[in-house]
Amino acid sequence: MKKTLVIAGLAVLSTSAFASKARMEALGQGSYSYYLNDSRSVFLNPAALNDMKNYVVTEWGVGQVADSSTAPRAEGGFFREMGSFAYGLYLGNNGDTRTTTGAAATFLDHQNAMDLMLAGDMGVKWGARVHYANSKDEATNTITRKNSAFGLSLGVTSGDLEGYANLALSDKSEGAKVAGDMWERKPGMQIGGSYKMSGMTFFADYSSTNEEVTAATGSTLATAAGGTFTPGTAGKITHKTSDMTFGAARVHEVNPGARIITDAQLVLSSDEVSGSVTTTQNGKVKSTTLPVTLGMEADATSWLVVRGNVHQNVILGSSKSIAGKTTTIANSTTVDAGATLNFGKLKVDGMVGTTGTATTTNAGVTTNNGKAGVLSTSNLLTRVGVTYSF
Amino acid sequence: MKNLMMIGSALLVLSSSVFATEARLLALGMKETDNDGMYYIQDSRNIFLNVANVNNYADQLVTEYGAAGKTFIKASLDTPELPKAQGGVFKKYGSTVYGVYYGNESNTSSLLRIAASNDVTGAKTLQTADNQIDLFVAGEAAVKWGANLLYSSGKDETIGSKDNALATRFGVIGSNWDAHANISLASKSERTDTPMEFKGKLGLHVGGSYNVASGKVFGYFKTFGWDQRLSTTASMIKGDFTSYYLGYGQEMAVNGSDKLFVSIAARKTDINIAFTAKAEVRQLLIPVTLGYEAKANEWLTLRGSVVQNLYGTKDNKNITTGVDKLNPYATALVTAIYGGTGKSTVSNSTEVNAGATMTFGQLAIDGLIGTTGTSTTTAGTQTTDNGKSGILSASNLQTKVGLTYKF
Numbered sequence: 001m002k003k004t005l006v007i008a009g010l011a012v013l014s015t016s017a018f019a020s021k022a023r024m025e026a027l028g029q030g031s032y033s034y035y036l037n038d039s040r041s042v043f044l045n046p047a048a049l050n051d052m053k054n055y056v057v058t059e060w061g062v063g064q065v066a067d068s069s070t071a072p073r074a075e076g077g078f079f080r081e082m083g084s085f086a087y088g089l090y091l092g093n094n095g096d097t098r099t100t101t102g103a104a105a106t107f108l109d110h111q112n113a114m115d116l117m118l119a120g121d122m123g124v125k126w127g128a129r130v131h132y133a134n135s136k137d138e139a140t141n142t143i144t145r146k147n148s149a150f151g152l153s154l155g156v157t158s159g160d161l162e163g164y165a166n167l168a169l170s171d172k173s174e175g176a177k178v179a180g181d182m183w184e185r186k187p188g189m190q191i192g193g194s195y196k197m198s199g200m201t202f203f204a205d206y207s208s209t210n211e212e213v214t215a216a217t218g219s220t221l222a223t224a225a226g227g228t229f230t231p232g233t234a235g236k237i238t239h240k241t242s243d244m245t246f247g248a249a250r251v252h253e254v255n256p257g258a259r260i261i262t263d264a265q266l267v268l269s270s271d272e273v274s275g276s277v278t279t280t281q282n283g284k285v286k287s288t289t290l291p292v293t294l295g296m297e298a299d300a301t302s303w304l305v306v307r308g309n310v311h312q313n314v315i316l317g318s319s320k321s322i323a324g325k326t327t328t329i330a331n332s333t334t335v336d337a338g339a340t341l342n343f344g345k346l347k348v349d350g351m352v353g354t355t356g357t358a359t360t361t362n363a364g365v366t367t368n369n370g371k372a373g374v375l376s377t378s379n380l381l382t383r384v385g386v387t388y389s390f
Numbered sequence: 391m392k393n394l395m396m397i398g399s400a401l402l403v404l405s406s407s408v409f410a411t412e413a414r415l416l417a418l419g420m421k422e423t424d425n426d427g428m429y430y431i432q433d434s435r436n437i438f439l440n441v442a443n444v445n446n447y448a449d450q451l452v453t454e455y456g457a458a459g460k461t462f463i464k465a466s467l468d469t470p471e472l473p474k475a476q477g478g479v480f481k482k483y484g485s486t487v488y489g490v491y492y493g494n495e496s497n498t499s500s501l502l503r504i505a506a507s508n509d510v511t512g513a514k515t516l517q518t519a520d521n522q523i524d525l526f527v528a529g530e531a532a533v534k535w536g537a538n539l540l541y542s543s544g545k546d547e548t549i550g551s552k553d554n555a556l557a558t559r560f561g562v563i564g565s566n567w568d569a570h571a572n573i574s575l576a577s578k579s580e581r582t583d584t585p586m587e588f589k590g591k592l593g594l595h596v597g598g599s600y601n602v603a604s605g606k607v608f609g610y611f612k613t614f615g616w617d618q619r620l621s622t623t624a625s626m627i628k629g630d631f632t633s634y635y636l637g638y639g640q641e642m643a644v645n646g647s648d649k650l651f652v653s654i655a656a657r658k659t660d661i662n663i664a665f666t667a668k669a670e671v672r673q674l675l676i677p678v679t680l681g682y683e684a685k686a687n688e689w690l691t692l693r694g695s696v697v698q699n700l701y702g703t704k705d706n707k708n709i710t711t712g713v714d715k716l717n718p719y720a721t722a723l724v725t726a727i728y729g730g731t732g733k734s735t736v737s738n739s740t741e742v743n744a745g746a747t748m749t750f751g752q753l754a755i756d757g758l759i760g761t762t763g764t765s766t767t768t769a770g771t772q773t774t775d776n777g778k779s780g781i782l783s784a785s786n787l788q789t790k791v792g793l794t795y796k797f
Contacts, residue, residue: 058694060760060780063738069524071781074742076696078680091698092740111697111737124552139732343686350782386694388682390644
């Protein structure tokens with residue numbers, strides 16, 4: 001019994017000690033996981049801060065809005081215990097891009113974003129996160145462009161049960177080609193929770209966004225990123241998205257230094273546009289997928305952890321276009337891999353299996369993060385994140 | 391117990407003083423134009439901020455890898471992507487430390503000379519400070535004190551260019567405070583094939599820090615004025631540069647070798663050049679910096695930082711190229727550092743840096759990491775492969791490398 005407890009303790013320790021986007025993506029989880037313990041979990045459920053604190057994390061990249069594994073964004077923060085509370089400050093979590101468009105017409109996105117977090121344990125672990133970004137530009141297009149965004153996240157964890165609500169309370173960009181152009185996000189939400197039972201984690205998540213893009217009189221907004229729509233001249237579009245995810249996952253601890261993860265998720269998505277001057281863009285696109293992820297993470301040596309996953313839609317995997325035509329989502333198989341170099345309290349995470357032949361331009365810098373299935377020492381780790389625990 | 395504490399403290403001091411070079415401070419978030427040090431992080435590079443720090447870094451030789459400075463005459467400053475070669479030696483005799491250092495040419499000085507070059511095509515610029523030599527002397531009485539003399543001179547008669555600079559630094563370090571006065575006494579550059587001239591006036595950089603709680607309150611005032619020749623006439627116009635800096639920073643020891651760093655500061659920079667349409671820079675930044683430094687094993691130390699402006703605005707005017715305006719290189723440099731014309735918040739200021747020191751006994755090799763070998767940057771005649779892109783690359787393991795040998 002004692003041995004079991006020790007192994008369980010070590011497993012929790014080794015799992016929760018890891019961090020960074022690279023680990024999550026190497027395990028097929030996106031930027032955070034619904035069921036894996038990782039410091040990235042604070043962006044889904046801020047109550048996770050109770051379990052992962054006293055560390056500094058830096059994600060290498062370039063100061064920008066967009067973020068991807070091949071063109072990463074610089075960000076980072078620290079999380080610290082303070083009596084029975086824990087708090088954190090995270091910089092550069094800039095959110096989505098809105099690279100709309102048309103000649104000399106671009107809205108400001110979130111810039112220099114800041115996330116403040118506070119968590120505590122009162123029998124029930126709770127946490128809260130505030131997201132804030134504010135920017136202004138009077139130098140471009142001889143108009144004033146502005147963006148302000150404010151979000152609030154709340155979460156609780158009680159034993160095997162957890163729940164969270166991430167609310168985008170306000171997010172408005174004013175001014176693109178002319179001063180009256182506007183991109184306004186109505187309050188959006190992401191709510192969900194999970195429950196652990198019999199070694200499994202069952203989870204559900206619902207998220208929705210609702211945004212209006214207005215081209216003022218005298219303006220023409222051509223196309224927009226974050227959706228396919230065209231406000232046109234003095235027009236206004238409404239763009240709504242929703243995603244429902246239901247899933248089950250299992251983390252099988254092979255031994256204290258190795259685990260196999262499996263998850264299956266049913267994802268129902270819709271993307272609806274109305275008001276676009278390109279009428280073929282108006283309507284709803286629906287998709288249904290059932291991605292299954294098989295992953296592993298193992299201590300190769302005392303200083304090296306290797307992980308990876310294979311991910312594919314199984315049985316379900318199709319989208320229905322505005323015209324009502326259904327198409328199977330092709331070639332959904334992906335393989336990712338990553339590694340952590342352990343130096344005591346310091347961990348260097350990254351993705352591996354990339355080479356120097358595919359290039360990506362990241363904020364004016366041409367990089368070689370393109371994935372091509374090669375273990376290349378000249379590109380040993382990409383999307384690097386460093387965590388120092390204290 | 392007392393002995394153990396003393397040994398621990400001694401090791402802490404030793405481990406701090408072993409590290410050096412620009413790469414370490416850049417990895418920890420230094421954002422000074424001249425890379426001349428940080429008030430709240432102990433490092434040998436701080437001798438260029440407060441010369442009394444020479445007392446803490448005697449008996450060592452420092453070299454910073456890079457290209458010869460003059461190759462950057464046209465377009466570039468000393469940057470992590472395009473470092474300039476520099477280095478020096480510091481030796482203690484009795485109770486006095488002496489030092490000589492080559493090549494620490496000021497980015498501010500270069501920037502102002504480039505800004506004062508009046509060739510609208512940018513093909514010809516004033517010569518920047520070259521073959522600079524810094525002499526140091528420092529000692530300890532009631533307080534640690536230090537003094538420095540900087541001299542630079544260059545000439546190229548084929549184009550009729552001459553440059554010279556003379557400056558001095560004074561610094562003191564008390565038990566819980568320090569102060570410095572760095573004074574530019576003379577700074578002049580001229581060229582006759584395309585007549586242009588830069589003539590500096592008295593420049594002042596005074597500042598210091600005071601221990602408060604477990605951190606430091608620090609600040610400085612920097613001002614410099616100059617005259618520069620207009621392209622179309624022989625008349626001279628005036629320029630001035632003023633910067634105010636106030637902040638609080640803390641260096642927290644996690645154990646005998648690891649440290650956390652945190653700081654918040656406000657920096658106001660004003661630059662004026664009296665063209666007919668006056669070129670103006672007005673920038674206010676409030677950056678917050680979070681950093682760490684950890685001993686990964688007995689020979690490897692890793693460090694990193696994230697910096698972002700909590701508040702950042704600029705309101706610049708006439709940062710444009712043309713006759714009776716800036717030249718193209720000056721416009722590009724000013725825009726890169728302070729932003730272009732117009733009023734706005736400073737976008738995407740989040741910056742992550744990382745670095746490492748490999749220690750081999752008395753020898754330490756510092757560098758920045760997280761750069762790759764395939765993205766290139768070209769300035770002047772230099773093409774390098776130091777573009778940052780978030781990659782740990784074995785073929786470009788360290789960049790902006792510096793080497794320190796203690797003897």
